[in-house]
Amino acid sequence: MIVVSCHSxxxxxxxxxxxxxxxxxxxxxxxxxxxxxxKEREQKKYESTGEHKYQLSSKYVELFYDFxxxxxxxxxxxxxxxxxxxxxxxxNNNEYDYITIACNFNLAHQFEHRSPKLSMRFLDxxxxxxxxxxxxxxxxxxxxxxxxxxxxDKKYTEALVFFKKSLQNLEKxxxxxxxxxxxxxxxxxxxxxxxxxxxxxxxxxEASDILENIKDPTPGEVSFLxxxxxxxxxxxxxxxxxxxxxxxxxxVLEFYKKNxxxxxxxxxxxxxxxxxxxxxxxxxxxxGIVNFAISLEPKIPAISDKIAINEMVQAYYLKINDSxxxxxxxxxxxxxxxKNDEKSNERLTYISDKxxxxxxxxxxxxxxxxxxxQKVKNTLMLIAVCIVAIISGITIYIIRKxxxxxxxxxxxxxxxxxKNKEILEQDLKxxxxxxxxxxxxxxxKIETExxxxxxxxxxxxxxxxxxxxxxxxxFLKINNLIQIDKKxxxxxxxxxxxxxxxxxxxxxxxxxxxNSELKFCVYYKLDLSSKEISLLEDITEGSAxxxxxxxxxxxxxxxxxxxxxxxxxx
Numbered sequence: 250m251i252v253v254s255c256h257s258x259x260x261x262x263x264x265x266x267x268x269x270x271x272x273x274x275x276x277x278x279x280x281x282x283x284x285x286x287x288k289e290r291e292q293k294k295y296e297s298t299g300e301h302k303y304q305l306s307s308k309y310v311e312l313f314y315d316f317x318x319x320x321x322x323x324x325x326x327x328x329x330x331x332x333x334x335x336x337x338x339x340x341n342n343n344e345y346d347y348i349t350i351a352c353n354f355n356l357a358h359q360f361e362h363r364s365p366k367l368s369m370r371f372l373d374x375x376x377x378x379x380x381x382x383x384x385x386x387x388x389x390x391x392x393x394x395x396x397x398x399x400x401x402d403k404k405y406t407e408a409l410v411f412f413k414k415s416l417q418n419l420e421k422x423x424x425x426x427x428x429x430x431x432x433x434x435x436x437x438x439x440x441x442x443x444x445x446x447x448x449x450x451x452x453x454x455e456a457s458d459i460l461e462n463i464k465d466p467t468p469g470e471v472s473f474l475x476x477x478x479x480x481x482x483x484x485x486x487x488x489x490x491x492x493x494x495x496x497x498x499x500x501v502l503e504f505y506k507k508n509x510x511x512x513x514x515x516x517x518x519x520x521x522x523x524x525x526x527x528x529x530x531x532x533x534x535x536x537g538i539v540n541f542a543i544s545l546e547p548k549i550p551a552i553s554d555k556i557a558i559n560e561m562v563q564a565y566y567l568k569i570n571d572s573x574x575x576x577x578x579x580x581x582x583x584x585x586x587x588k589n590d591e592k593s594n595e596r597l598t599y600i601s602d603k604x605x606x607x608x609x610x611x612x613x614x615x616x617x618x619x620x621x622x623q624k625v626k627n628t629l630m631l632i633a634v635c636i637v638a639i640i641s642g643i644t645i646y647i648i649r650k651x652x653x654x655x656x657x658x659x660x661x662x663x664x665x666x667x668k669n670k671e672i673l674e675q676d677l678k679x680x681x682x683x684x685x686x687x688x689x690x691x692x693x694k695i696e697t698e699x700x701x702x703x704x705x706x707x708x709x710x711x712x713x714x715x716x717x718x719x720x721x722x723x724f725l726k727i728n729n730l731i732q733i734d735k736k737x738x739x740x741x742x743x744x745x746x747x748x749x750x751x752x753x754x755x756x757x758x759x760x761x762x763x764n765s766e767l768k769f770c771v772y773y774k775l776d777l778s779s780k781e782i783s784l785l786e787d788i789t790e791g792s793a794x795x796x797x798x799x800x801x802x803x804x805x806x807x808x809x810x811x812x813x814x815x816x817x818x819x
Contacts, residue, residue, distance in 0.1 A: 263302040264347040268386055270306045271351070274313050284313050305348055308337050312355065331359055346382045350375045354387055357394060365398055372398065389418040389428065396435060405439045412436055426463055427470050430456040434477055441484065450484040453477055472514075475504045479518055486521070491529050498522040511545065516554040519545075523561050527568070539565045552589045556582060755819065761803050769796050774816040 270291070277283045288310040295303035311333045334352050341348040353375035360368040372395050379388045396411035416432040419425045433456035440449035460466065460474040482497030498521055505515040519542050526535035539562050546558045559582050566574040751774070752767050762770070772782050779793035786793070801812055 260345060263345050264382070264384065264386075266302060267306060267309065267345065267347040267351070268384075270309060274310050278313070281314065284310060288314075302345070305337065305341055305345065308333065308340060309348065309351070312337075330355060334359075346378050346384075347386055350378050350382075350386055350391075353378075354391060354394070361394075361398065365402060369395070369398055385418060389415045392418065393428070393432065393435070400435070400439060400442075403442070405442050409436065409439045412439070423463075426459055427473055430459040430473065430477065433459070434480060437480060437484070441487075446484050446487050450481065450488070453481045453484060457481060472508075472510075475501045476514060479514070479521065483521055486525055491525060494525055495522070498525060511548045511550065513551060513554055515545070516549065516551075516557050520557055520561050523565075527564075535565060552585060552592060556585050556589065559585065751819070755816075758819075759804055762800065766796065766800050766803070769793075769800060770816055773797070773800075773813050776813055 270287075274284060274287055277287065288307055291303050291307035291310060294300070295307055312330050334355050337348060338352045341352070343349055353371040357368045357372040357375065360371065372391060375387065376391045376395065379386055379391060392411045392415035396408040396415065399405075399408040399411065412432050412435045416429065419428055419432070421429065433452045437449040437452035437456070440446070440452065456477045457474065460470055460477065463470055466474070478497050479501040482494045482501065485491075485494035485497065498518060502515075502518045502522060505518055519538060523535060523538050523542075526532075526538060542558050542562055546555060546562075549555050549558060559578055563575055563578040563582065566572075566578065748771055752771065755767060755770055756762065769782065772785070777785075779790050779797070782788075782793040782796075783790045797812065801810070804812075804815075806812060806815060
């Protein structure tokens with residue numbers, strides 16, 4: 250999880266880095282030398298660090314090399330980018346989302362007019378990735394672009410949905426005002442095609458207000474404002490408000506003439522005002538527009554715009570019945586269409602070759618990736634087998650070592666048990682010998698005591714017994730009894746120690762018992778009767794029984810419990 254988290258963090262950092270590079274290089278448009286220096290900077294980073302992201306960033310900057318170098322910016326722009334884009338895609342190999350999104354977005358632009366279906370495929374891939382990333386690198390512009398393709402496919406309702414999604418995802422910042430205005434202009438285009446010119450005019454007026462309220466507008470924002478005004482003039486024209494339409498269209502035409510903008514916008518402006526003058530029968534003004542268009546035609550770079558200009562001029566000559574000029578223009582238009590077809594075929598061949606090369610390279614790359622992946626898998630398998638073998642070896646070694654230790658411990662325990670057994674047997678034998686001696690001594694003591702008592706009885710019966718001799722015999726008997734006790738001293742001590750331990754244990758368990766009660770417990774353990782206890786303690790037999798009852802109560806013993814047995818088992 251830590252490895253995956255770190256890898257994900259690095260990918261996000263790299264994606265943000267590409268985003269910053271894009272913003273940096275976008276600010277260098279029309280500055281080719283600075284763009285090349287930026288490319289060199291990124292290349293040096295790659296050479297010094299070897300990091301893949303710098304290789305990608307240096308290649309990404311190449312996409313901006315000929316941004317404004319094409320002869321026909323409307324048709325040719327980006328055509329030379331296709332090989333760079335495909336190379337960038339292959340280098341990236343879907344590793345970083347930003348690069349994949351940017352490349353798919355670029356390719357969607359390349360094929361917008363040449364193959365809308367292919368363009369949509371690239372676009373959908375870019376949208377899916379951008380939505381998944383949650384970063385919205387290009388998302389508003391991707392939605393806008395998809396809406397535009399749907400618009401060209403005459404799916405106006407669907408186009409509106411994506412234009413609205415684009416507007417919803419655009420933050421209302423100063424830099425986005427031109428895009429917000431553009432969305433309202435796109436709404437207007439959709440409503441126009443849906444025959445809702447009133448709604449189209451409403452949207453285009455809102456787009457115009459946004460742009461006109463910008464303080465210190467950029468050249469791009471000013472240019473787009475006049476583009477919007479051109480659309481506004483078109484809608485007024487359709488609503489037959491020719492005066493308002495003419496005023497706006499002339500403003501737009503003067504703006505493009507002043508700025509020497511010979512692109513599609515100027516051509517579109519000329520054809521719009523020509524249609525207005527044609528419908529309102531303003532022939533002199535129409536003638537002026539045609540003459541200006543004829544003088545302008547050589548300066549127009551795009552063949553499609555040249556065709557539009559010549560068709561407009563041809564329509565004028567047809568209106569005034571100038572058949573000679575019409576025939577001449579027919580020849581010019583045939584040549585232009587042929588040239589346009591040739592150029593389209595060249596582009597198509599070029600694109601097909603690049604696509605085929607990319608497909609072949611992509612197949613080779615995938616095949617190589619499979620080989621590399623298999624090598625990696627084989628290496629990992631070999632490493633796994635080695636690890637398993639090492640772990641198995643270590644496990645076997647540990648188990649054997651543990652078994653050996655267990656065996657050694659078992660042997661040691663066996664020796665200890667044997668020694669303990671021997672010691673216990675010796676202790677038992679000593680105990681048995683002591684008990685045997687005790688029995689013998691007790692027997693001797695009993696016999697001596699019997700003789701002692703017999704002598705006392707004789708003394709009582711005989712009145713003329715020699716007292717001194719009798720006392721000597723009694724003295725000897727008593728001395729014998731003392732000697733017997735001395736011989737049993739060790740056993741007596743052992744018994745006394747056991748009594749002390751018993752009393753201590755009993756006192757800990759039943760702290761409420763007094764010393765005299767503890768002594769009585771010793772008597773009960775020895776199975777002495779109440780009568781025997783009364784003789785030893787010089788009390789009545791009844792008092793001895795009362796003591797017993799009182800002790801049982803303190804011990805919480807029931808009537809049915811035999812206290813003598815209870816004390817022996819304690």
